[in-house]
Amino acid sequence: MLYFSVPLGKLVRRVSRLRGGGSALPGLVVEKIDPGFMRRTLSTLPLGVAVVSGTNGKTTTTKMVVELLESQGLKVFTNRTGSNFTRGVAAALLGEVDWRGRLDADVAVLELDEAHAVHFVNKVPPRYSLLLNVLRDQLDRFGEIDKTAELLQHIASKTTGTVVLNREDPRVARIAQTLDGPEVLYFGLDDSLLSTFPNDDEMRAAPGSPVPPAPARPAADVVLRRVGADDADFEYDGATVTTPMLLRGVYNIFNAAAALTLARGVSGARGTGTDHAGLLTALSKVAPAFGRGESLVVDGLPLELVLVKNPSGFRLGLKSFPAAGYATMIAINDNYADGRDMSWLWDVEFDTLRDGGVDQLTGSRAYDMALRLQYDDVAIGAVDTEIAPALAAFIRGGQGKPKRIFCTYTAMLAIRRELSKITTVEVVS
């Protein structure tokens, strides 16, 4: 049975591709007939498996880790297509292994949804894990953020080598206390940047309310010291380096510190030394993952897509991409992948949009967004729940200004589909 599982899985993959089907079916088939396939294949990798999880920034961070490790001459297997669940990993593996089931790679870097990561690490204990943050996202799926923190804690506990933790997110940093096996490395922020990264507990801290004493923070392997318009300062190995950055947005660049910490750990484990200049060059060239502040050109004017999926992400997006000089559209859907609960919009303040207003609102919950803006005294141009006509109107208008669209996940997919009809967009299925 085992002998046939890989050829059979690959065959199913081919057939399902021909039929235009999704990426999960071949993974499902191989999981059913050969439950040990994933563990067996991944255990042959000389540098093991690294799992990236957390609420925000998994896709961009995973992309960065892959590119950083590739700069060190490593062959990296990753689940690039956004199949961030166990079956998706199995399906991606099937695409990469030869007909005898061998994977030609040094290390696997896998982006995994918090809940799916738990199933994955039970099957394949990773050598490395990188845990980014626990923010209020998808609460209607996982229940509560403390529950999400427990999921990440489980991933850390199954890690055999090194756990990389966000020093500035108390729910993540706290995980270190529960570990006695793996080494713990932190990535951190300069004190001057802390206020730009509120956690959910702090969002409602008010003037005059008692501030608990700051806990002693452990030393971090990599610290983000400064974020400039198109560069950033990182401190590691006792020195601060400045590097140009293509990535936009403070939160993306903080995740670059996370990626750098993990890449340094993996690369250092080879024992052949790390090419530090190569790492920095790779870091400076990382482009945003789709919808994470990527910039397209439509009618000769820049159009930026900023994915927003939870209050902290929306706040950071508004802060990272100032509204002045831009035409703004907001697209809010409430499909399952977006989260059905609209409460999160009320945890974001839109005062930074007050001066210029918002030109266009769209998405299945466009009127929830309109109501939200009304209560923050932000002027609204037009509202249309249908995305295609709203996008067309937004592109037609805009008074020759560059454009920016804040959008939830499925709204972003719909907008990209529409944009691909008029400009070149990387299409992600």
Place this chain on the structure above:
Amino acid sequence: MTPRSPETPHELSFGHELPPEDSAAPSKGTIRVLQLYPRDMNIYGDWGNALVLAQRLRWHGYTPELLEYNVGDQFPADVDLIIGGGGQDSGQLVIQDDLLSRESTLKQLAEDGTPMLVICGLYQLFGKFFKTRLGSVLPGIGILDVETHGTDERLIGNVTVASPEFGSILGYENHSGQTTLGPGVEPLGTTAKGTGNNSTDGQEGARYRNIVASYLHGSLLPKNPALADFLITTAVERKYGSFTPGTPDDSYAVLAREHAARRPR
């Protein structure tokens, strides 16, 4: 993340603030709105309820004064309207003792007819007790004749409630505690979509004197201006004898309600 430095309490780049007041008309009066435990009980957009009350007070011609009460604070005097939100289990544990120490103050305010809105976690703790799945009993402050039992079942999704007082109420629920009402309270309404208080009797929320208690967030008040105006009217009438409404523009609220009502559970 590390708490902000106490020396710079106003550098709250992400703290919520009311938009600046831009009306030149003389105020008809000031209403003091107290948020209960916004630091620990604020998980599902509870700020939205505070913001809606404050802005609608302005639109009706009154001046809102937003106050906060957190664990260990002095309880403010002359409060006209009280709102409280939901929290995670950990947040409920943090406020538990402090809330019990405020039982007599809050009871007095409730019995005097102070309008209050309590959502989810504070709805439960305004009741008699919360019994966890494992059988331990967290005492509530007993203002509401309700009791809550923890379950393994999480009730999640869009909700429409038919309320005899307020018409249809739209919101979103996400809770695993199930609440049953005693004879001392009335339900806020019956569920037309969604579950509400518990998975058996089709009731949602509770009404007692001028208290509205509910599991619904979304946030609750923005899409339910009738509820917001009930709380405001009651607060103003108690303080000034009569209420003269302004003319808030609720056209977005009407459309948001129409679209929300058509969305799946």
